[in-house]
Amino acid sequence: MPSYAIQLAQDLVRCPSVTPAEGGALDLMQDELCKLGFDCTRLPFGRGVARIDNLFARRGTSGPHFAFAGHIDVVPVGDFAKWQHDPFSGALHDGKLFGRGAADMKGGVAAFVAAVAEFIQHTPDLGSISLIITGDEEADADFGTVKMVEWMEVNKHVPDVCVVGEPTNPNQIGDVIKNGRRGSLSCHLQIDGTQGHVAYPHLADNPITRLLAMLEPVNGTELDGGNDYFDPSTANVTSIDTNNGAGNIIPSMVTAKFNIRFNTNHKSDDLIGWLEEHFEGVGGPWRATWRTSAQPFVTPVGAFTDLMQGAVEAVTGRKPVLSTSGGTSDARFITTICPVVEFGLVGKTMHQIDEHVYVADIDQLAKVYHEMLVQFFKDGF
Ligand SMILES: [Zn+2]
Known part of the structure; x- marks a missing residue:
């Protein structure tokens, strides 16, 4: 029994x-x-x-x-x-x-x-x-x-x-x-450009070029050295999407998603502030939507x-x-x-x-x- x-x-x-x-x-x-x-x-x-x-x-x-x-x-x-x-x-x-x-x-x-x-x-x-x-x-x-x-x-x-x-x-x-x-912070990032023929890139504005620079600090990296209680905070890109099936078109827009699992060295607002400053530094039009699911x-x-x-x-x-x-x-x-x-x-x-x-x-x-x-x-x- x-x-x-x-x-x-x-x-x-x-x-x-x-x-x-x-x-x-x-x-x-x-x-x-x-x-x-x-x-x-x-x-x-x-x-x-x-x-x-x-x-x-x-x-x-x-x-x-x-x-x-x-x-x-x-x-x-x-x-x-x-x-x-x-x-x-x-x-x-x-x-x-x-x-x-x-x-x-x-x-x-x-x-x-x-x-x-x-x-x-x-x-x-x-x-x-x-x-x-x-x-x-x-x-x-x-x-x-x-x-x-x-x-x-x-x-x-x-x-x-x-x-x-x-x-x-x-x-x-x-x-x-x-x-x-750890805390969890997700971002949905949209970058607009100008669509064009890949053979005439000077007539287009490829948003992927800027996206890659923007994602550089969150692309499979550690954000700190950890502390007494935590391993280093980590960041990973989970999706990149252009909806562009053609190989000869520079897309007009690209979106990306990434997630940060962060330790007590950070608060989500600080991470958001740091990354938005970085996005601004890369330049061009961008839009970020953030969700902090846990501190x-x-x-x-x-x-x-x-x-x-x-x-x-x-x-x-x-x-x-x-x-x-x-x-x-x-x-x-x-x-x-x-x-x-x-x-x-x-x-x-x-x-x-x-x-x-x-x-x-x-x-x-x-x-x-x-x-x-x-x-x-x-x-x-
Ligand atoms: Zn459970």
């Missing part, structure tokens, strides 16, 4: 909660958390097709206050026929749980709940524990954690610390805690990271390294209200066909989360 954590993970996988659909996953979470004595508040944000449901659940009203955060939405399954097991069946096979979201991150969310259920059996009235569960992490994340954090501030539910259960481990539970993430953040090494590393080591026997690698996560919103780290399942198969996790890992992760609670509440942190 599978453990409570594994059964709950299976039940969550059975909810088809591809963003923005809730698929019954938040209802299920709310039922389980109410049984454990949590006050549950549903927090729908956005309108129409963009409407997203979220769940904030808190047990206790006093401090200290520990929060877990995660998402129950999942990415689409891709080619359904390629899956060995129905991605929404919660199939257990060879000691693994298969399904969309098993790793990212319904297994982690189930482990939160199992850890809390165990913890409150022995220590029912120690401060507060909250779960911040969003349905909007995998898409634009406009109506999920960012809005929940605002609501938590207004309604005085700000925790002392928060652990996000994203799958941070590359191979084994105990490899990596993420204590920061970088770091939770510095200290009492909280020590405590989290200690809890992981106590259960797994392995001291996890602190890392700031990888894409953006919802921790970028939570860092604005309290110290945050991320620790979860093994992420190898996330977003893939046949996404799966070892069920033993779900149980071990629940033990790690339990140990985090024990250590946090032990000395009235």
Whole structure:
């Protein structure tokens, strides 16, 4: 008979909660958390097709206050026929749980709940524990954690610390805690010129010539030397397009896209200012549209990271390294209200066909989360 954590993970996988659909996953979470004595508040944000449901659940009203955060939405399954097991069946096979979201991150969310259920059996009235569960992490994340954090501030539910259960481990539970993430800045650049015959270039103005000069500082380069917590910031061109199929025409216009993954040496406005000055220096007409999807953040090494590393080591026997690698996560919103780290399942198969996790890992992760609670509440942190 599978453990409570594994059964709950299976039940969550059975909810088809591809963003923005809730698929019954938040209802299920709310039922389980109410049984454990949590006050549950549903927090729908956005309108129409963009409407997203979220769940904030808190047990206790006093401090200290520990929060877990995660998402129950999942990415689409891709080619359904390629899956060995129905991605929404919660199939257990060879000691693994298969399904969309098993790793990212319904297994982690189930482990939160199992850890809390165990913890409150022995220590029912120690401060507060909250779960911040969003349905909007995998898409634009406009109506999920960012809005929940605002609501938590207004309604005085700000925790002392928060652990996000994203799958941070590359191979084994105990490899990596993420204590920061890089920022992400995208640019769509359009440059206008004058179309003409390639044999008469003096009668045309080739916008590609200027584009190449403009892209020079962001063409597969490192922007700095990194710092104590981060690797160097990197920039890459992702698209160049002229819509020009003819080999004897100088195009009238070219567009390009590039993305910068940047560390805490920069703010997105500084990068934009620096690059626009460079574009101006190259000259000619240009138009840039910028999107900052995340600012970088770091939770510095200290009492909280020590405590989290200690809890992981106590259960797994392995001291996890602190890392700031990888894409953006919802921790970028939570860092604005309290110290945050991320620790979860093994992420190898996330977003893939046949996404799966070892069920033993779900149980071990629940033990790690339990140990985090024990250590946090032990000395009235
Ligand atoms: Zn995730």
